[in-house]
Amino acid sequence: MNNILEISHLNKRYEEFLLQNVSFSVPQGYIMGFIGPNGAGKTTTIKSILGMVYPDSGTVKILGSEISSENTEIKDDIGVVMDLPFYVDEWKIKDVEAAVSPFYSRWNSKVFADFVRKFGLIQNKKVKELSRGMKVKLMLAIALSHEAKLLILDEPTSGLDPVARDELMDILRDYMLDETKGILFSTHITSDLEKIADYITFIINGKIVFTGQKDKLLESYFLVKGGISDLNSLQKKLIIGYREHSAGFEGMIKAENIGMLPENIIFEKISLDEIIIYMNKEGTSHE
Amino acid sequence: MSRTLSFARLDYLTIKPYLTLKSMTLLLIVIAFVSFGTGEASMLIGMLMMYGTIYASYPFAVGEKNGIDTLYATLPLKKSNIVAGRYIFAIFLNISTGAVAFAVSAIIMPVLREGFNWKETLITVIICLFIFSVLESIQLPIYFKFGYAKAKFLAYLPLAFFPAAVITISAVAGKENSLEFLNNVILWAGENVLLTVIIAVVLWMLLLLSSGLLSYRFYKDRQF
Numbered sequence: 001m002n003n004i005l006e007i008s009h010l011n012k013r014y015e016e017f018l019l020q021n022v023s024f025s026v027p028q029g030y031i032m033g034f035i036g037p038n039g040a041g042k043t044t045t046i047k048s049i050l051g052m053v054y055p056d057s058g059t060v061k062i063l064g065s066e067i068s069s070e071n072t073e074i075k076d077d078i079g080v081v082m083d084l085p086f087y088v089d090e091w092k093i094k095d096v097e098a099a100v101s102p103f104y105s106r107w108n109s110k111v112f113a114d115f116v117r118k119f120g121l122i123q124n125k126k127v128k129e130l131s132r133g134m135k136v137k138l139m140l141a142i143a144l145s146h147e148a149k150l151l152i153l154d155e156p157t158s159g160l161d162p163v164a165r166d167e168l169m170d171i172l173r174d175y176m177l178d179e180t181k182g183i184l185f186s187t188h189i190t191s192d193l194e195k196i197a198d199y200i201t202f203i204i205n206g207k208i209v210f211t212g213q214k215d216k217l218l219e220s221y222f223l224v225k226g227g228i229s230d231l232n233s234l235q236k237k238l239i240i241g242y243r244e245h246s247a248g249f250e251g252m253i254k255a256e257n258i259g260m261l262p263e264n265i266i267f268e269k270i271s272l273d274e275i276i277i278y279m280n281k282e283g284t285s286h287e
Numbered sequence: 288m289s290r291t292l293s294f295a296r297l298d299y300l301t302i303k304p305y306l307t308l309k310s311m312t313l314l315l316i317v318i319a320f321v322s323f324g325t326g327e328a329s330m331l332i333g334m335l336m337m338y339g340t341i342y343a344s345y346p347f348a349v350g351e352k353n354g355i356d357t358l359y360a361t362l363p364l365k366k367s368n369i370v371a372g373r374y375i376f377a378i379f380l381n382i383s384t385g386a387v388a389f390a391v392s393a394i395i396m397p398v399l400r401e402g403f404n405w406k407e408t409l410i411t412v413i414i415c416l417f418i419f420s421v422l423e424s425i426q427l428p429i430y431f432k433f434g435y436a437k438a439k440f441l442a443y444l445p446l447a448f449f450p451a452a453v454i455t456i457s458a459v460a461g462k463e464n465s466l467e468f469l470n471n472v473i474l475w476a477g478e479n480v481l482l483t484v485i486i487a488v489v490l491w492m493l494l495l496l497s498s499g500l501l502s503y504r505f506y507k508d509r510q511f
Contacts, residue, residue, distance in 0.1 A: 050360040053510040069507060075363040086357035088349055090304030099300045102293035103362040
């Protein structure tokens with residue numbers, strides 16, 4: 001299996017934040033969800049991929065080619081969608097196309113026009129006049145009109161209503177019909193990833209805590225609930241993000257540790273959102 | 288089209304929404320009014336070319352407001368393409384405003400008392416082109432280093448630098464009146480047009496080259 005994106009041992013030190021030894025890869029033909037709480041290092045990692053920040057060490061390879069300030073040719077193969085558009089807000093949609101199209105060797109105006117029509121964008125509308133959903137669709141139309149092999153999405157669904165998010169998921173599914181492509185999808189809205197992601201990379205406090213198949217992650221942890229007196233002190237230590245409330249306790253536990261808890265404890269399937277919450281609680285409780 | 292030229296075009300597209308017919312007409316009316324008031328061709332040329340210099344900083348201002356560095360990061364562009372493209376755009380603006388200033392002078396000056404002298408007008412345009420290029424050569428590296436918002440104040444300091452430089456040079460040359468010294472330079476240039484053009488072009492190119500290299504050095508280290 002070839003990797004479309006490979007990040008190896010990325011380190012970046014800021015005054016109050018440290019990205020530590022970040023390594024993961026996106027295989028061709030798959031969608032990688034990139035999750036973590038605010039300030040975990042998702043955007044710094046994405047900025048490193050795009051060359052907007054320079055890592056202190058580590059490498060970023062796209063389709064086997066290492067990206068650097070001098071090797072930017074590979075960006076011909078990348079499409080980027082951010083939470084906010086990076087076009088001049090006074091530009092009309094046709095100006096956006098005029099501005100970016102000369103830089104892409106495989107730019108296809110017909111494909112762009114088709115997407116503009118399909119997404120209900122109006123050529124004469126200014127960027128600032130578009131709704132948030134339309135702005136995301138504009139960035140997506142640009143990203144999909146030059147045969148990008150890798151899509152990098154940084155919080156594209158934040159602020160979108162469920163209908164617009166569902167439309168976006170459909171577009172991404174269509175894009176992935178070509179198995180030579182790949183998507184790195186960073187988001188807080190993990191329900192989107194539960195629908196379409198194949199792999200998950202989970203980052204907390206600048207460190208990768210999990211990277212692998214989504215199903216494996218969801219099978220690795222369980223939600224656990226019970227009475228406060230049900231657990232002894234050793235068993236409590238097995239609970240990730242242990243929290244007591246009036247009705248008892250709750251937390252998360254690794255699947256391999258389930259057998260170490262009493263039988264009367266309740267175990268439930270866990271969601272990505274809950275994994276983030278409990279991992280984050282555990283992370284901050286140790287700070 | 289090379290990526291550098293495409294970038295210069297991108298800069299033009301960045302400021303295009305602000306080059307409206309309304310603002311251009313207003314500008315021409317103000318300039319015509321001042322020119323008729325003073326009867327000076329150099330005033331008209333200087334004002335027009337000054338606006339060219341102001342517009343040369345617009346890609347930084349508009350770009351910063353719209354987070355356009357992220358757009359550059361998504362495109363297959365080297366930082367050297369960005370710096371070279373921006374200088375080409377600034378030169379294009381200077382030459383365009385110089386050409387417009389020459390043409391407008393040809394229309395307005397015959398109406399004024401001094402008439403239209405194409406040779407003097409051309410020399411004035413070349414001198415203005417040189418002066419504003421010097422100004423931009425100082426400003427652009429500052430913008431590349433700090434970005435528009437942080438550099439705005441610093442970048443306009445060179446405007447104060449010019450009168451000081453003229454006074455200093457004239458004092459060194461033993462002249463009491465700096466304007467007289469400047470007039471002598473213009474007169475000399477008028478009598479030696481070819482030599483003036485050659486000296487101006489060589490100095491202009493050297494200046495832009497060293498400014499461009501400095502801008503690249505600053506910009507390649509910037510992170511967003």
